[in-house]
Amino acid sequence: MYVPNRLAGRVRVAADVGLGVLLGATLLGTVIALAASWGGRYWLSDLAAGAVGSAVALTRRRHRLRAAVAGLGVAAVAIAVARSAGLPAEPGPALALALAVLVGSALRHLPPRSAGAVAGAGLAIVVGAQLAFPSSSGGGLGAVPALNAAGWLAALAGGLGLRLLAARRAAATERVRQDERLALARELHDVVAHHITGIVVQAQAAQIVARRHPERAGAALAGIESAGSDALAAMRRVVGLLRDTDDAAPTGADPEQLGELVRRFADHGPPVRLRLPDGEDTSDWPPEVASTVHRVVRESLTNVARHAPQARSVTVTVARDGTALTVEVVDDAPPAGSRYPHRAGYGLVGMRERLEALGGTLRAGPGPEAGWAVHASLPVPVGDRR
Template identity: 65%
Template sequence: MNAREWLARGARIVADAGLAAVFAAALAFQAVQIARSWGGGYWRFDCAAGAAVCLIALLRRRGRARAAAAGLAVAAAAILIARSAHLPAEPGLAMAVALWVLVGSAVRTLPARQACAVAAGGLAVVAGSLLSASASSGVRGVVVLNGAGWLAAVAAGLGPRLLDARRRAVADRVRRDERLELARELHDVVAHHITGIVIQAQAAQLVARKRPERLEGSLAGIEAAGSEALAAMRRVVGLLRDTGDGAPATSGPERLSELVRRFEGHGRAVHLRLPEGEPAWPAEVTSTVYRVVQESLTNIARHARRARSVTVSVVQDGGAVTVEVADDAPQGPARHHRGGGYGLVGMRERLEALGGTLRAGPRPGAGWSVLATLPVPGKERR
């Protein structure tokens, strides 16, 4: 068991100890109140039933559905017995608190149907408590308190549950985006190299029949293309790795240089400015810098075909990295729609998740600029 598991286990023990103290205080308080108002030994039944449900609540982690069902069953039986035997109204304070714990825990963790069933059972117990309540305002107040406690328990369980559902939805969206990114990488990089190998292999067959002396050069070309395809495949596989399992697929400025070289192949000059040395950035910062430049260049290729030069600047200043990609294309109708694309939305979401910012818009005179700033964890501004 590692340190984190030990801390979690210790926290659970402390929480249960505190909960047991609350249960004990509630039992003692309820017993004193019943003894004062009812006299005799009427408090014994309330304490016995309340202690049973409290014990079930403390053992809830062994099976939350079974614990909730058992606690609700004991509470329902206590209500019926109190009604028929003319005993103090149930559930008492301690039992009510224990039921709140069981309902909140079930709503928080159980599958939807079971959680709804437990919540409905808790509401039924609150409604059933009216059967054993007398007409006194004090007892009616306890019933109102039970209802308010039930609402609070449901809310306390439902809130984290909805938050977890939202987190899962975000994680699913990220995984879907990563799969799409992987598909694009396979299509744009790996398929390109494999196609080149196939074409060169076909050419080698013709050379072998007509000019065997040139076959060695064709085979060397196939070998070089195969090596490039293998390197591309390793980068794609890197997209499937966790950051702790190896170097990220976008491992540093050298990948930016490669990205710029590919972009320059389309006929536009690119002026690249990178930090000196080897920046010690976390993997998420390195990947985000790469994706900002990649998406910006993609937008230029799609929407700024009249651009002749592009400037890519990556600067680290103290505890922040600033990325700016600017082109010199004349302003036109197509440029004004670039801000609503999903690429910029994805960039902004990625940056905001890391505490960064993104600005995109036309430059004075001509051209378009994308300016991203994101903090580098562990670095302080000077």
């Protein structure tokens, strides 16, 4: 369960409900105004066009291009019918609002060519409304065309603005992922050194055994084979990320450094309770596993310091279950809905990239009652449990 996705779904539902209320209120107000000024049943045409356009706008997420085309088509038909039958000018306020939503949504989400076509069609509707219902004063925009022009400009500004923000965020996310891949690629040097050194030592020992006790040479060779298999498995988990030839390898993080990391955090933050696997020598974890555990804990504690200053305690749990290693960091900060989107920032992107590269998973989101929880799972082959 990835809670931020569920939270985003609720936000979308709330936004659509709010849009529906606004469209309904606009449509009702327009009908009342037309009934008072035009009399009779002239308001029926505006009600029909506005209701159809509003329904299309509320279902835009299913297929944004089709929805935009349908909404613009409704507007074009409404203009033609109103002009030929002498009905109130179209598109009315409700349909104009629906068109603004549809055009803005298209500009935000569709590919550039489709988005440009929708924006151009929206401008054509504005021009068509002006030609069909010019200002009674003989110059400038009429009231209805002016309303549609304002809606089109708002859709243009909103859609392009959100599109630019999304592009910038995607670029920043990709930079974080690339940096994480490069860091993992450098750590490959540590992985190679760790495993190959063990193979060399066992090979040297096998030579001595073969000279003094030839009957034991088979067991020594089997040990070398096992160490080679461990090395191959470890390197396969990170070799695909090799993107840099820089030989400057970073210092690996030993699991025992978690205690020091927790102590440093507790010096300027809430108390931290650290739970490590019982009866397991964590110093024998493969380097890429040790550094990943350290990274998850460090980023999670940094998140607490930045976004949960009211947290009273933090619990860090590292557990081993068969061939899976789990890391969980939970704080008890009081609920604060506005904090959650900020907690799901670029630090989580980097952690997720690292874990997925090693075959693991990451879940993060608000706790069931309060606080924030980060749960990471990382596979550790049985052969690495030395």
